[in-house]
Amino acid sequence: xxxKILIIDDSRTARLFIKQCFExxxxxxxxxxxxxxxxEGLKIMNAQEIALVITDINMPVKDxxxxxxxxxxxxxxxxxxxxxxxxxxNAAREEELRPLKVEGILAKPLHLPNVSKTLNTLxxxxxx
Amino acid sequence: MGIAQAxxxxxxxxxxxxxxxxxxxxLSFSEALPVPQESYPPLHLPVYVTxxxxxxxxxxxxxxxxxxxxxxxxxxxxxxxxxxxxxxxVQDGLSELVxxxxxxxxxxxxxxxxxxxxxxxQTVCLDKELPSCDGILVRQAYVLNDEHVxxxxxxxxxxxx
Numbered sequence: 447x448x449x450k451i452l453i454i455d456d457s458r459t460a461r462l463f464i465k466q467c468f469e470x471x472x473x474x475x476x477x478x479x480x481x482x483x484x485x486e487g488l489k490i491m492n493a494q495e496i497a498l499v500i501t502d503i504n505m506p507v508k509d510x511x512x513x514x515x516x517x518x519x520x521x522x523x524x525x526x527x528x529x530x531x532x533x534x535x536n537a538a539r540e541e542e543l544r545p546l547k548v549e550g551i552l553a554k555p556l557h558l559p560n561v562s563k564t565l566n567t568l569x570x571x572x573x574x
Numbered sequence: 575m576g577i578a579q580a581x582x583x584x585x586x587x588x589x590x591x592x593x594x595x596x597x598x599x600x601l602s603f604s605e606a607l608p609v610p611q612e613s614y615p616p617l618h619l620p621v622y623v624t625x626x627x628x629x630x631x632x633x634x635x636x637x638x639x640x641x642x643x644x645x646x647x648x649x650x651x652x653x654x655x656x657x658x659x660x661x662x663x664v665q666d667g668l669s670e671l672v673x674x675x676x677x678x679x680x681x682x683x684x685x686x687x688x689x690x691x692x693x694x695x696q697t698v699c700l701d702k703e704l705p706s707c708d709g710i711l712v713r714q715a716y717v718l719n720d721e722h723v724x725x726x727x728x729x730x731x732x733x734x735x
Contacts, residue, residue, distance in 0.1 A: 531676070532677070536681050553677070
């Protein structure tokens with residue numbers, strides 16, 4: 447059965463870029479779902495089994511950090527792997543995200559040669 | 575202009591050039607060449623203006639001003655689309671572009687152990703008057719794809735909050 451990957455970003459352009467990047471990287475046996483902010487993402491996660499969440503940080507309504515805190519406090523969602531893709535990446539951001547146990551933090555714009563190692567690791571983790 | 579202010583301008587300009595060139599090359603395979611502002615005529619209306627506010631550790635904003643036709647062409651190139659683009663895609667594409675450029679500028683300017691925060695970018699189309707440039711710290715124009723179309727980015731970084 448296809449694994450479900452949820453992309454959460456308030457920009458539809460960013461969601462398209464991320465989806466294309468994952469497809470090119472071999473994430474072909476999966477269904478991509480989309481949400482435009484954290485609250486919408488949590489609703490989808492609570493309704494369906496999601497294999498991987500890819501999220502932005504800076505979003506309206508509920509940002510990525512708040513959403514991640516809720517996920518990690520939830521019995522159902524605490525172990526869902528999360529990859530953060532953000533334009534505000536630096537060492538301080540990595541430190542802020544460390545307790546939230548994310549699989550990786552990638553900076554926008556995604557440049558395939560720079561992110562292929564992280565994506566290959568994720569593929570292996572997901573059994574793809 | 576004092577030494578600190580001059581240094582800030584130079585740092586900001588370097589960060590701006592690097593961010594614009596890297597981002598456009600990655601997203602649209604376009605080469606953005608910085609050119610002196612005075613070597614091109616004023617932008618023709620209508621233009622799109624995309625603004626992202628900087629909230630921490632500085633206050634200010636980063637603003638992209640781009641003629642409408644150039645914006646449609648640029649976003650089309652980002653999306654790999656040669657057909658007509660819906661207005662929503664154009665505005666969203668510009669917002670994402672400035673979001674990324676803003677993040678890269680701040681990552682360059684701010685010590686890596688300090689957080690920085692940007693607002694959600696906003697894009698509007700102006701057809702009557704260009705935005706005021708009063709108080710702008712750095713302004714830079716770019717030429718893209720040998721089309722001699724001007725891409726102007728304005729950047730203001732105020733004192734630390």
